[in-house]
């Protein structure tokens with residue numbers, strides 16, 4: 083288990099390094115820089131002075147090493163479009179907003195998804211199963227922003243049940259969190275359903291029943307632990323999905339989180355901010371993946387004990 | 390009174406193409422302490438007969454007819470108001486007075502639960518004891534089935550055990566509550582040959598020291614000769630012949646039984662017990678023949694065999710056979 087964890091972390095660090103390298107050079111390949119948009123206003127002198135200030139006059143490879151070196155020490159430089167603000171400060175200010183919305187959506191997705199999955203796997207009533215399956219299929223195939231817009235129109239504008247802008251009160255969370263969670267709910271429902279179905283037809287379930295254990299206990303004790311393994315593994319990618327998926331949702335609901343910041347940083351060609359946000363989000367994705375893999379490994383003794 | 394009395398048990402499975410008649414009109418009786426062998430080639434309905442008895446059929450399976458009296462209680466599914474009532478009654482019996490040893494030790498243990506958890510489960514279900522007492526009892530059971538250093542092994546997971554050791558765990562689970570009937574469904578088929586012998590040795594010794602009745606399902610007539618008092622030969626979902634081991638080995642009446650014995654007698658076949666001893670394949674249970682199920686492969690088949698199911702002929706109180714050859718009018 084220890085070896086497994088170390089290995090996963092090392093691979094994670096390597097992935098981060100590759101990610102930062104790729105983003106850095108991609109950024110360089112894209113023509114133009116933050117000052118080229120309105121360079122008619124800038125005199126050549128100012129332009130050069132700005133380039134020098136941000137180190138853009140140095141050779142690309144050198145820029146890369148300077149950037150890496152600083153990044154390791156937590157310094158991602160100053161935002162280009164928001165002068166005077168450190169990238170790291172912007173991230174620290176915006177991240178909790180996204181994290182709160184993401185966590186609410188995460189909890190909704192997990193509880194609703196697993197519950198629906200279990201019901202649809204075990205129900206003997208055909209219509210219940212069809213209902214859930216249909217819902218899950220719709221949830222997977224319709225993009226979340228479309229659902230978000232529909233929900234905004236229906237519950238926000240027409241019915242007026244929920245506020246539409248920002249995240250001030252718990253009520254504010256309802257629509258964006260649900261819009262964000264809908265896709266993962268469907269995924270988890272499908273995952274839980276197929277996995278539990280599969281598990282319940284396994285031989286060890288028959289043996290458990292042959293001991294006189296009640297049906298419900300057999301499901302809880304012998305079924306779920308096995309069946310939820312793939313769900314636990316999916317939690318990491320799901321969290322990543324919720325954070326990245328929040329770009330559109332945050333913009334739609336005017337939630338001042340990382341997603342909204344990311345969108346505006348791209349529009350403004352704010353190199354340092356884009357890089358900082360990419361690395362931050364990348365790190366979250368990687369860490370969440372490691373965490374969910376380790377959680378799954380703890381459930382599965384074969385991995386836990388290093389086999 | 391017999392411990393177990395199965396009469397005219399009939400079980401079928403619903404599948405897309407129709408209904409698989411896996412168990413057709415099977416009757417079995419078993420005295421306390423008796424060991425019955427059930428022999429027959431793959432797909433003849435041995436396991437499903439036992440699953441019907443335990444109430445462990447797959448969701449698409451159903452006992453459609455017959456009565457089962459076990460330990461003085463009528464446990465035929467039709468005797469209960471609904472499935473819930475039936476399950477409730479069976480839960481008190483399963484793992485308690487009737488338990489089962491399964492074929493494949495690799496797939497029948499839960500990989501994510503400790504041996505202790507799996508071993509104390511029947512005890513916790515049926516006995517009024519604490520977890521601590523159950524653990525002690527589990528250790529004792531592990532010792533009984535020959536698992537070395539049980540104190541250490543009890544906290545391990547199934548994947549840390551070899552196939553033979555896992556099968557010993559499954560046997561220990563079955564023995565936990567000292568059942569009146571143990572059903573062993575090909576308990577050695579999935580094991581290496583050397584391990585097979587050890588596990589059989591274990592079952593043999595358990596048989597000697599306990600008063601449990603055993604139903605032993607096997608392909609191996611050697612196992613029958615060693616362990617069983619009586620044998621039932623199954624073919625195409627039916628019991629075609631039943632008798633004491635003496636009667637079956639020295640005076641077989643059914644052409645299929647004779648075929649099975651011939652196969653073992655042939656020294657070249659001693660490795661491959663699974664080989665179809667008789668040319669041809671078993672009947673399609675989706676559309677079973679109305680006459681004798683063996684008719685397509687029987688060298689002595691007559692016209693009537695295809696048309697009508699042979700009646701039971703009694704040779705002794707223990708020896709019965711379903712074959713038209715034994716009819717008084719048949720040419721001997």
Ligand SMILES: Nc1ncnc2c1ncn2[C@@H]1O[C@H](COP(=O)(O)OP(=O)(O)OP(=O)(O)O)[C@@H](O)[C@H]1O
Nearest residue numbers: 402409411430431432433434435436437438447674
């Ligand atoms: N769930 C099911 N659905 C449909 N048919 C089934 C099902 N389970 C078993 N059967 C069929 O029932 C018949 C009897 O199966 P059974 O498992 O009793 O055979 P067996 O004698 O135990 O064979 P083996 O020696 O291979 O274990 C087979 O034809 C099998 O295909």
Ligand code: SF4
Nearest residue numbers: 681684687694712713
């Ligand atoms: S009844 Fe006829 S076909 Fe069947 S075993 Fe006897 S002789 Fe053969």
Ligand SMILES: [Mg+2]
Nearest residue numbers: 435436437574
């Ligand atoms: Mg079988």
